[in-house]
Amino acid sequence: MRGKLWIRFAPFLSKRYVSTCRNFSMSPSSSGSVIQPWLFVGLGNPGEKYQSTRHNVGFDMIDAFAESQGISMTTLHFKALFGEGMIDGVPVLLAKPQTYINLSGESAGPLAAYYKLPLHRVLVAYDDTDLPCGVLRLQPKGGYGRHNGLKSVIYNFRKNREFGRLRIGIGRPPGQMDPKAFVLQKFNKTGRERIDSAIKEGADILKMVVTKGLTEAARLANVEQKYKHLVSHDEQF
DSSP states (O other): OHHHHHHHHGGGSOHHHHHHHHHTTTSBOTTSOBOOOEEEEEOOOOSGGGTTBGGGHHHHHHHHHHHHHTOOOOEEETTEEEEEEEETTEEEEEEEEOSOGGGTHHHHHHHHHHTTOOGGGEEEEEEETTSOTTOEEEESOOOOTTOHHHHHHHHHTTTOOOSEEEEEEOOOOOTTOOHHHHHTSBOOHHHHHHHHHHHHHHHHHHHHHHHHOHHHHHHHHHHHHTTSSOOOTTSOO
């Protein structure tokens, strides 16, 4: 098992990471099992045109987490900007699919399959109009709501929905505004401040997922987020 896992990872890992893996992640734990990597996938649209828009907060979350952990996101791997690192002896894989958001599963699916990851070791970060702007929710599974990017991920996970989600609230469109137009707009000043604060909190939450596990991280994080920003869903950000 150990040898097969190492062979699968080695061609895509940096020399620094390979050295670290030899010492930590590819060694059996005290229970004799191999430590499985986490795969964190952020959803968004590639290109300068879409930077800082509501639909790209999943990308923003992965970027913030990568920066906080010193992980480079410069490799193109399975249609995604890809990075890898170690957190407390646990391998972490980061991906930002470059397929455009509605086809995100074409990257996330093959990535999870290539590394033979069970879906409980996969987490997807994405924008959610059902949460107030700047509010986060961490969940072990669920549906896709109205999010076509998440729908694509589920489809490419063979319709299995039991993977982690970090939902990033962006608020609802004001009035009769087309939701498709809303998610492709940038935040106003107040919304940007709330999202920037949430992104920093989210980076800490992702680290907690690695160190404490998804269930415990969700218990701790969701309590703190429960009463955050008690505002109307109709308030425009």
